[in-house]
Amino acid sequence: MNARDLLREAVRALEANKGRSLLTILGIVIGIASVIAMTSLIGGVRNNLVSGLGLNAARLVYISAASTMNQDTVDDLKAVMPSYEAIEGTAMSYTQKKVNDKDISISITGASNQYYEMTGQLKLVEGRLFSQQEESADARVCIIERNGIKMLFGDPQASVVGRTVELDGRDYLIVGVSESQYPSEDYMQAYFPMGTVLNDFNQGDEYLSQVIGLVREGEDVDAVMSETITKLATIMGYSEDEAQDMIYCYSMKSSIDSLNSFMMSFQLIMGAVAGISLLVGGIGIMNMMLTNVTERIREIGIRRALGATRRDITAQFLTESAALCVTGGIIGTIAGFAIAWGLATVASSMDLTSSMGTSGVITPLISPQTILLAVGLSIGIGLVFGYYPARRAAKLDPVECLRYQ
Amino acid sequence: MARPVIDIRGIHRIFESDAGFAHVLHNITFSVRPGEFVAITGPSGSGKSTLMNILGCLDTPTSGTYLLEGLNVAELVDDELAEVRATRIGFVFQSFNLLPRMSVLDNVMLPLAYTQAPRFQREMMAVHALQAVGLPVDHYDHRTNELSGGQMQRVAIARALVNDPAIILADEPTGNLDSHTGRMVLETFHKLKDTGKTIVLITHDSHVAAEADRIVSIRDGRLYHEDTSGIISTTGGGR
Numbered sequence: 001m002n003a004r005d006l007l008r009e010a011v012r013a014l015e016a017n018k019g020r021s022l023l024t025i026l027g028i029v030i031g032i033a034s035v036i037a038m039t040s041l042i043g044g045v046r047n048n049l050v051s052g053l054g055l056n057a058a059r060l061v062y063i064s065a066a067s068t069m070n071q072d073t074v075d076d077l078k079a080v081m082p083s084y085e086a087i088e089g090t091a092m093s094y095t096q097k098k099v100n101d102k103d104i105s106i107s108i109t110g111a112s113n114q115y116y117e118m119t120g121q122l123k124l125v126e127g128r129l130f131s132q133q134e135e136s137a138d139a140r141v142c143i144i145e146r147n148g149i150k151m152l153f154g155d156p157q158a159s160v161v162g163r164t165v166e167l168d169g170r171d172y173l174i175v176g177v178s179e180s181q182y183p184s185e186d187y188m189q190a191y192f193p194m195g196t197v198l199n200d201f202n203q204g205d206e207y208l209s210q211v212i213g214l215v216r217e218g219e220d221v222d223a224v225m226s227e228t229i230t231k232l233a234t235i236m237g238y239s240e241d242e243a244q245d246m247i248y249c250y251s252m253k254s255s256i257d258s259l260n261s262f263m264m265s266f267q268l269i270m271g272a273v274a275g276i277s278l279l280v281g282g283i284g285i286m287n288m289m290l291t292n293v294t295e296r297i298r299e300i301g302i303r304r305a306l307g308a309t310r311r312d313i314t315a316q317f318l319t320e321s322a323a324l325c326v327t328g329g330i331i332g333t334i335a336g337f338a339i340a341w342g343l344a345t346v347a348s349s350m351d352l353t354s355s356m357g358t359s360g361v362i363t364p365l366i367s368p369q370t371i372l373l374a375v376g377l378s379i380g381i382g383l384v385f386g387y388y389p390a391r392r393a394a395k396l397d398p399v400e401c402l403r404y405q
Numbered sequence: 406m407a408r409p410v411i412d413i414r415g416i417h418r419i420f421e422s423d424a425g426f427a428h429v430l431h432n433i434t435f436s437v438r439p440g441e442f443v444a445i446t447g448p449s450g451s452g453k454s455t456l457m458n459i460l461g462c463l464d465t466p467t468s469g470t471y472l473l474e475g476l477n478v479a480e481l482v483d484d485e486l487a488e489v490r491a492t493r494i495g496f497v498f499q500s501f502n503l504l505p506r507m508s509v510l511d512n513v514m515l516p517l518a519y520t521q522a523p524r525f526q527r528e529m530m531a532v533h534a535l536q537a538v539g540l541p542v543d544h545y546d547h548r549t550n551e552l553s554g555g556q557m558q559r560v561a562i563a564r565a566l567v568n569d570p571a572i573i574l575a576d577e578p579t580g581n582l583d584s585h586t587g588r589m590v591l592e593t594f595h596k597l598k599d600t601g602k603t604i605v606l607i608t609h610d611s612h613v614a615a616e617a618d619r620i621v622s623i624r625d626g627r628l629y630h631e632d633t634s635g636i637i638s639t640t641g642g643g644r
Contacts, residue, residue: 005518016506302502305463306564307491307519309484398463402502 001312009316010323013292021324024288027281028328028381029335032374034274036336039373041343042263043365058253059215060119061225063087065236066246068207071194076235077211083224085216088115089208091194093201095168097152104151106167107189110197118214122191127161127176130193134175138195143176148188170200225249278377281328282385289321289389300393301401310394317393321386322379329378333371340364408475409436410571410603411460416469418455418626429455431626433469437572442594442604444617449609452626454576457607461494461574462486474571491519495565499577501557503549503564509535510545513564520568534563538593555586562593566602573597575606579613591616 001009014021061084063069063077074089081087093108109121113129116122122129125146134141144165150156152165164171172192181189198206215224226249233243293300300313308316344362418430429452437443447453458464459471462478465486471479478489495516496502503512513531522530535545538559549557558578565573575594579587591613594604606617614620622629 001518004524012506298502299504302504303515304487305461305490305496305502306516307487307568309487309519311484312487312519399458402463402498 006319010320013320024284025328027284029332031274031277032329032332033336034270036333037339038270039370040340040364044362048362058256061213062250063211064248070206080231083219084213087213089211091197092209105187108201110192110194123179135193140172141175142172143191145180145189147180147183221251221253282381286385293389293393297401297404301398304398313394314390317390318386322382325378325382329374333374407439410439411437412472414470416466419467433628440601442598442618444614444620445607446614447623451623453623462489493571495570495573497561497565497575497578499580501561505550516568534567538563572603
């Protein structure tokens with residue numbers, strides 16, 4: 001029998017016992033739904049972290065000290081810490097602007113392009129980063145967040161690159177627009193070259209708000225953090241005893257490791273649920289197929305009398321079993337994505353990832369690989385658990401089958 | 406003289422079980438010419454069903470030879486026997502043995518599903534077979550359990566014809582039918598015989614057997630030949 005005929009026969013057999021088929025595939029549905037929910041939710045969380053924190057998140061070290069650091073401190077640290085790929089400082093400030101009787105709060109960040117690239121904080125959607133000349137000249141240029149367009153110019157679709165915005169009595173040329181980190185109606189972020197912020201918003205004060213280092217790939221982040229404390233203490237004139245109290249290093253790695261550990265536990269639990277469900281589901285499939293074989297003994301005899309080989313009978317029942325499982329797999333896949341969306345909505349509303357500096361919105365990952373996994377698992381279960389009943393059917397003696405009442 | 410379609414010589418069939426051996430067929434020898442209509446009669450337990458199963462390649466003899474159109478089927482393995490059944494033999498059963506989930510047309514096409522014929526060709530062949538047995542076109546999409554007994558048996562005969570077999574084996578084809586419907590079925594067999602089909606029919610009914618060109622009777626696993634004039638000869642006659 002060719003594949004099309006086998007499929008036609010399988011569909012006919014399933015339609016003849018709709019209720020029984022649906023009940024039988026319940027185990028498969030639960031198992032596949034668990035697998036899909038787990039993989040798509042974890043994929044969504046990982047994507048959220050990567051997009052929010054940037055690909056380098058696990059290698060970033062945040063360095064702070066009791067007394068303030070400036071660019072000279074950063075340069076001195078760079079010179080004695082080759083384990084870092086880059087160390088950059090950032091200066092922060094704050095201002096307000098009245099537009100059409102509405103007060104807008106603007107958070108000011110000043111840093112180098114390298115800082116923005118290594119942290120992934122600034123996601124350009126239009127325009128460009130600052131040029132080297134603009135950085136060196138502390139030029140009055142800026143990049144604003146997308147939600148700021150409506151606040152400053154009244155029209156959210158307005159094209160603002162090349163226009164100027166007045167802040168604290170000074171005009172700044174907008175060279176780029178970035179994604180909004182925390183979309184708001186009356187709060188926005190604006191990014192400038194470091195020197196521009198130090199000069200214009202911090203009254204020439206050289207001190208940096210934050211220093212961040214990007215550890216080289218392959219280096220032990222914890223060991224680098226420990227070394228940083230020691231070396232920075234020396235640069236800033238602290239004793240060994242004072243170092244631990246006066247200098248603090250923090251890495252996202254431990255949070256990411258905790259999250260990975262949590263996701264692995266979640267994966268293990270869901271995997272166990274999925275595995276047990278699929279095993280139970282598979283046994284149910286085998287049971288149903290054995291019943292089918294018994295109910296259709298006479299049909300098997302008729303088919304054998306008409307020319308079916310043992311292989312034809314095996315293929316027919318295996319196809320029925322696989323079709324049953326694929327049906328369960330499709331329903332399970334849809335249910336799995338629905339569960340993932342539900343859990344993602346709950347997790348997003350609880351803002352579970354915002355503590356790691358990302359937006360709380362988690363979108364489950366729907367990938368072709370996940371769907372292929374579900375289909376492949378379903379077919380595999382159908383073939384494995386359907387094989388024994390199919391072989392039993394094929395080995396039946398046609399004469400005995402035709403006599404069967 | 407034309408080569409026999411069926412030529413069996415010295416067939417023995419012995420069944421083994423926990424209870425011992427059962428020697429069901431003893432040294433059966435007979436042949437069927439192309440286009441002949443032969444009836445096999447015998448009481449219950451005489452071995453006629455066993456002989457029919459061997460003729461239909463559903464069972465293999467313990468010893469002896471069976472040439473079907475010159476092919477020694479006694480030496481074939483299971484898959485080869487299946488191919489012979491799909492291409493050279495048409496079965497008509499007492500209880501019709503149609504598949505209730507399938508339509509009339511799908512039932513008639515079923516033997517062809519086990520050949521290489523494409524679907525459109527199978528449909529054409531099935532329609533020709535149904536026309537040969539005189540079933541109305543508007544019945545082709547019906548489920549078989551919506552038909553009368555006579556109509557179901559005609560569908561079964563169409564299914565037996567669809568692969569243009571060398572022989573049609575009918576096991577008590579009128580057993581579940583009233584006399585009028587049974588008469589119609591026998592007329593169908595006569596029409597097929599007139600087109601050159603070779604028919605071997607099993608029956609316990611002497612009136613049905615009398616419709617055949619030749620009668621062979623089987624008692625206690627041994628064959629006796631009769632022609633339609635009532636002359637009896639033992640195994641080895643009829644050629």
